[in-house]
Amino acid sequence: MASAAPGLLSIRPATENDTQVILRFIEKLAEYEKLSHEMVATEPALRESLFGNRVYAEVLLAHWGAEPVGFALYFYNYSTFLAQPGIYLEDLFVDPGHRGKGIGKALLVKLARIATERGCGRVEWAVLDWNQPSISFYRSLGAVAKDEWTVYRLTGDALKRLAADEH
Numbered sequence: 001m002a003s004a005a006p007g008l009l010s011i012r013p014a015t016e017n018d019t020q021v022i023l024r025f026i027e028k029l030a031e032y033e034k035l036s037h038e039m040v041a042t043e044p045a046l047r048e049s050l051f052g053n054r055v056y057a058e059v060l061l062a063h064w065g066a067e068p069v070g071f072a073l074y075f076y077n078y079s080t081f082l083a084q085p086g087i088y089l090e091d092l093f094v095d096p097g098h099r100g101k102g103i104g105k106a107l108l109v110k111l112a113r114i115a116t117e118r119g120c121g122r123v124e125w126a127v128l129d130w131n132q133p134s135i136s137f138y139r140s141l142g143a144v145a146k147d148e149w150t151v152y153r154l155t156g157d158a159l160k161r162l163a164a165d166e167h
Contacts (some may be wrong), residue, residue, distance in 0.1 A: 001096065007061070008064055008065055009062065009064055009101070009102070009103060009106055010062070010063045011060055011061070011062050011063075011106055011107060011110045012060070012061055012063075013058065013059070013060060013061075014050070014058075014059035014060065014061045014071070016025055016047060016050075016051040017047055018059070018061055018068075019043055019046055019047045019050070019051070019075070020043055021068045021071075022046060022050070022059055022061075022071060022073070023041060023042075023043050023046055024084035025040060025068075025070070025071045025091075025094075026039070026046075026073075027089055027097070028093060029093040033091070033128060033131075042138060049064065050060055052077075054120065055076040055126070056075060056077065057073050057074060057090065058073070058074055059071055059072065059073045059074075060072045060074075060107055060110055060111065062094070062103050062104070062106065062107055062127055064092050064098055065142070069094060069095045069098040069103060070092075070094035070095060070098065070104065070107060071092075071093055071107075072089060072091065072092045072104050072107040072108070072110075073089075073090045073091040074087050074088060074089045074090060074123075075087070075088055075090065076088070076120075077124070079121055079122065081124070082121040084119065084120060084122075085119065085120050085121070086115070086119070086120050086122040086123065087111065087114070087115045087118075087120050087122075087123045087124070088123075088124050088125065089108075089111060089123060089124070089125035090125070092104060092107060092108070095154075103106065105141065108123075108141060111123060124140060126151060
């Protein structure tokens with residue numbers, strides 16, 4: 001993996017003015033992950049959840065020169081075993097034409113620095129089983145798969161049914 005060329009790559013926190021760019025990256029990620037059919041995010045909803053009265057997540061944007069080429073979207077989680085907050089990396093994406101330049105690694109380095117500066121005990125994320133390029137990349141950084149865990153999700157009607165349960 002190449003390292004990013006000095007001066008060409010910059011990484012900064014996203015602002016409300018970046019909402020359209022963030023949405024474009026999310027759309028590209030959904031397409032890459034073959035999950036476009038699940039993509040329902042809109043610019044107004046994204047603006048509200050990232051920059052509204054209650055901020056639910058933060059975003060780092062990577063630029064190659066003046067061009068936005070990647071992003072990392074993350075939020076806090078909490079480890080009771082560590083009694084410390086952690087960071088959950090929800091999305092990491094680099095435009096295909098800019099992969100191999102060290103941009104993904106630079107985003108993760110920045111996120112690791114944020115985690116340590118904020119007193120977080122870990123950074124976690126999920127990766128699709130078929131995504132071998134990403135799995136190899138994460139392993140090269142020292143990340144370890146937590147194969148003994150299975151992720152569960154409540155969404156849609158199942159979430160509404162549980163929320164309506166009287167018990």
